[in-house]
Amino acid sequence: KALRALCDQHGIVLIADEIQTGFGRTGRMFAMEHSGVEPDLMTVAKSLAGGFPLAGVVGKAQIMDAPAPGGLGGTYAASPIGCAAGLAVLEALEKERLPDRANHIGSLITTRLRKLAGQHDCIGDVRGLGAMVAMELVKDGKPGQPDAGLTSELVQAAARNGLILLSCGRHKNVVRFLVALTASDALVNEGLDILERTLGELRGTPAARQRQA
Structure with a gap:
C-alpha cells in the first residue's frame, strides 16, 4: 500500500x-x-x-x-x-474452484512441513500463500545461517528417490513447492512422504539422533 x-x-x-x-x-x-x-x-x-x-x-x-x-x-x-x-x-x-483447491493444498503442505520442522532443526522457516510454499534450510537450527549445501544434497537425493524439488533464494537454501492445483491429496502426500524419508536419510531420524546423543 x-x-x-x-x-x-x-x-x-x-x-x-x-x-x-x-x-x-x-x-x-x-x-x-x-x-x-x-x-x-x-x-x-x-x-x-x-x-x-x-x-x-x-x-x-x-x-x-x-x-x-x-x-x-x-x-x-x-x-x-x-x-x-x-x-x-x-x-x-x-x-473446479481451483483457488480454493490451492488453499487446501497449501494447508496440507505447510502442516506437514511444520510437523517435519519440529523433528529437524535444519528447517528454519516454512512460509507461503496458497499452493506457493517455501521451506528454508539452515545450519544448527539458526535462522541466520543458510545451509545451501544441505539444500543441494536434499534436491539431488530427492531426485534419486523419485521426487523433483526446486531450490531458490539469494542464499540457495530455499526449497519451493509449486504443486499443480489439479494434484490429488494422495499425490501431494506421496511427494511429502518421499521428502520426509529423504531428509531422514540425510539428517537421521529423530529416534536415531536421540540414540546417538
Missing part, C-alpha cells in the same frame, strides 16, 4: 508481475488481491494456459487504450492453440 501511494504521488505506473502467482496459485485469482492494492498493469503467463505458450499484459483502460490501433503486436501473438488452452483453463478455474 505504501508503494501504491508512492507511485500515485509521483505519477509512476505500478506493474504487478503475476506470471508465476496468477490464476489461483496463491489462493486468490491474483496475488495482489491479498494486499487489496490495484496495480496499473499486470503481466500474466504460465498458468494462464496450463503450460501452453501464452502470455499477456492487462491493465487500466487509459493505459491499454493509449497505443493507436495496430500499435502493439507480435509475430506469434494470439496462437489459436494457446488461446484455446487459455479458455479451457479459465473454465476449469471456475468449475
Whole structure:
C-alpha cells in the first residue's frame, strides 16, 4: 500500500508481475488481491494456459487504450492453440474452484512441513500463500545461517528417490513447492512422504539422533 501511494504521488505506473502467482496459485485469482492494492498493469503467463505458450499484459483502460490501433503486436501473438488452452483453463478455474483447491493444498503442505520442522532443526522457516510454499534450510537450527549445501544434497537425493524439488533464494537454501492445483491429496502426500524419508536419510531420524546423543 505504501508503494501504491508512492507511485500515485509521483505519477509512476505500478506493474504487478503475476506470471508465476496468477490464476489461483496463491489462493486468490491474483496475488495482489491479498494486499487489496490495484496495480496499473499486470503481466500474466504460465498458468494462464496450463503450460501452453501464452502470455499477456492487462491493465487500466487509459493505459491499454493509449497505443493507436495496430500499435502493439507480435509475430506469434494470439496462437489459436494457446488461446484455446487459455479458455479451457479459465473454465476449469471456475468449475473446479481451483483457488480454493490451492488453499487446501497449501494447508496440507505447510502442516506437514511444520510437523517435519519440529523433528529437524535444519528447517528454519516454512512460509507461503496458497499452493506457493517455501521451506528454508539452515545450519544448527539458526535462522541466520543458510545451509545451501544441505539444500543441494536434499534436491539431488530427492531426485534419486523419485521426487523433483526446486531450490531458490539469494542464499540457495530455499526449497519451493509449486504443486499443480489439479494434484490429488494422495499425490501431494506421496511427494511429502518421499521428502520426509529423504531428509531422514540425510539428517537421521529423530529416534536415531536421540540414540546417538
